[in-house]
Amino acid sequence: MENKQGDGRGIFVGSDCIIYSRNRLVLGDMGANPDACMTIGDRVLINGGGYLSGEGGLTIGDYVLIGPNTCILSAGHRYDDPDRPIQTQGLTYGPIIMGRDVWIGGGAVVLQGVTIGEGAVVGAGAVVCEDVPPWAVVVGNPSRIIRYRGASQKRCRLRILSRFLDWLKTL
Secondary structure (H helix, E strand, O other), rough: OOOOOOOOOOOOOOOOOOEEOOOEOOEEEEEOOOOOEEEEEOOOEOOOEEEEEOOOOEEEEOOEEOOOOOOOEEEEEOOOOOOOOOHOOEEEEEOOOEOOOOEEEOOOOEEOOEEEOOOOEEEEEEOOOOOEEEOEEEEOOOOOOEEEEOOOOOHHHHHHHHHHHHHOOOO
């Protein structure tokens, strides 16, 4: 749906998506952040009980799987001033971008400002607070790379470089 201002912001869901019950899709106060928007690609599956925040911007690529009870948080709270209640200090924002064919395991938390590369896997219960390279498998709190999918790290880098060079040719 597009917001009343017609500025192209809102929640957009691609074709053939499955969004199970008990998910909360949040944009918050769209006047507070001009980047508030949520775009969900084609053939995305979002299992039940999740919290997806587009307050700072959220882009989910095609063929993404999101496990149950997952929190994707593109906004957080300021807390620097110890003399003021945290509630009154305002919010911080950072867009989250998930590439194509990503799998986010159940109970994972993805924090603001993170990019998760194409083909990456986030293990169940992981807390992602830094970018995840394409094809990487990350686990833990904070998440860390334990391996790369289907190839050695060198082969993955060559694949990424090849795709980047192909993209440059289109410019």
